[in-house]
Amino acid sequence: MSLNHVILGLLNHNEMTGYDLKKMIQKSDFMYWSGNNNQIYKALSELNQNGFVTSEVHYQESSPNKKVYAITDAGKAVLKDWLLSPLEEMEIRKPFLMRLACAKDLTEEELLTLLNHYEEQINIQLMMTKNHAQIHASNGSVYDQRHEKHELISRFIIKNVQKSYESELMWIREFKKAFTEH
Amino acid sequence: MSLNHVILGLLNHNEMTGYDLKKMIQKSDFMYWSGNNNQIYKALSELNQNGFVTSEVHYQESSPNKKVYAITDAGKAVLKDWLLSPLEEMEIRKPFLMRLACAKDLTEEELLTLLNHYEEQINIQLMMTKNHAQIHASNGSVYDQRHEKHELISRFIIKNVQKSYESELMWIREFKKAFTEH
DNA sequence: GGTGTCATGTAAACAGTTACATGATTTT
DNA sequence: AAAATCATGTAACTGTTTACATGACACC
Structure with a gap:
């Protein structure tokens, strides 16, 4: 709870x-x-x-x-x-990986378009967080940022989310490269 | 569904x-x-x-x-x-980030131990996936790996999961560094 | 002699989402 | 004239987890 x-x-x-x-x-x-x-x-x-x-x-x-x-x-x-108290484990739910695991009968072309759709989706999500972060930074945000410590924390929370998306994008590019080089 | x-x-x-x-x-x-x-x-x-x-x-x-x-x-x-069909969005659930956002009244020491616990947890999860990957690689895995294409896919699925954890570890180290340098 | 694997299924509880209901005010 | 914002709440549904039930065999 x-x-x-x-x-x-x-x-x-x-x-x-x-x-x-x-x-x-x-x-x-x-x-x-x-x-x-x-x-x-x-x-x-x-x-x-x-x-x-x-x-x-x-x-x-x-x-x-x-x-x-x-x-x-x-x-x-x-x-x-x-x-x-003891920390709950994180959960990563990537429906895209499920599709990949089920993609046996797709052609290479179909697989590449799937990958491109995914890249586009992650790009959009990354841009949205960057947008939100800007809004936060400009008008004072939800948390009071008088204290440096707390400012650091909220900056790093945003950074964490962005890094997750960036790491995903890097993986997609690596995959596409490996895939097109047969 | x-x-x-x-x-x-x-x-x-x-x-x-x-x-x-x-x-x-x-x-x-x-x-x-x-x-x-x-x-x-x-x-x-x-x-x-x-x-x-x-x-x-x-x-x-x-x-x-x-x-x-x-x-x-x-x-x-x-x-x-x-x-x-259109791709479902991924979901990242990191209870640790929730705690960070609520950590206003924790001392710097308490916060650092929280961070260390998180690092340990992610390290364990990463090691477990690496272990599973080895088992997969050695005894033929669930999927038949006669086809190169499919082998590539399963390799990259495992890589994706590992990269998620590695990216998290990098973030933790960055945070700890920023935190200890006041 | 207790635990673990094989193998299928159900009941009950809990968690989560969608949609409904109201009603004034403001924006497009 | 339609849609969105403010503001609280409930009903019905779907999804998920935990726990129960059975029963033979193998392992330590």
Whole structure:
């Protein structure tokens, strides 16, 4: 149940509404949850029931009312426990590799177009993260960047995602080269 | 429903039982399904009902009876349709990055031990894939490697997984360096 | 005598996605 | 006039994992 932990982590930066959390998770390049309503509002009510967050209703005229959530001391303790607990393994899901493994009956031409499609896709994804990174860098980002330490961390998180794509592109080029040289 | 497609792809190499498929998927470094019974036997009966595979019971004395599944022409057509259809996007799930993003209140020491744990974990995973690759190379592997083309493909699939881990290790070292140099 | 392999299957629980519902305001 | 933003929530569905059930044989 890691999403609950991440929500605590986000609320540890700033108090927020469910809607804010949803947008943050959906925009992020490295948070791997869809950020749909069901997930987030359920997680929040669960965290609230356990006393890990508090919620305060803000009445508004022109827009619907908000529930602003804030982390409690109990929540901070749970967050820290998680941070120091054994690390979950990463998962790489590359449907392209599945296709490659099943490509026995494809012609060399078909295989090359598949590879080219993949290269294009990864290129697009890389460009998107670079775009997001620029936006982050220009307008202050989600996290407060007054502290150097935290700035370093967020820079390296973005770098990590970009490196994953760049490494993939390098592999594709190597593969294409090996493939065209029979 | 990509698992069904991959099962077709595997059966396109060799006819097999559900148990064989299960083991293959569980041992694989790049197939991202757990390969539990429920998934595989359900998928097989579905493929069978749709006429994409046939099943033949092999009676055995000392072990339980087998159902050997083979791909049909209809199954081959479905497989090829999938191979030429639009590519699904890859997903990278790195719980470590989630922790980093939530690490605001950790001390620099705690953060460094987290990083070291991660490095160790990735190192272990890399070594495991290298081990698997050796086993594959020595005893003929799952796929028949009579054809050069296919040998090239399986070599590059393994290379892809390894490169993902190596790129991660490089990132970790870069991060540790940047971190210790304040 | 306990664990592991071979072999198939089901039940229950949990996680995740899509789609629905409401309703005012702002943008295209 | 249609679509998007703000804002919260639920229902139905699909997908995935864990655990159960059976039973012979081989290995340590």
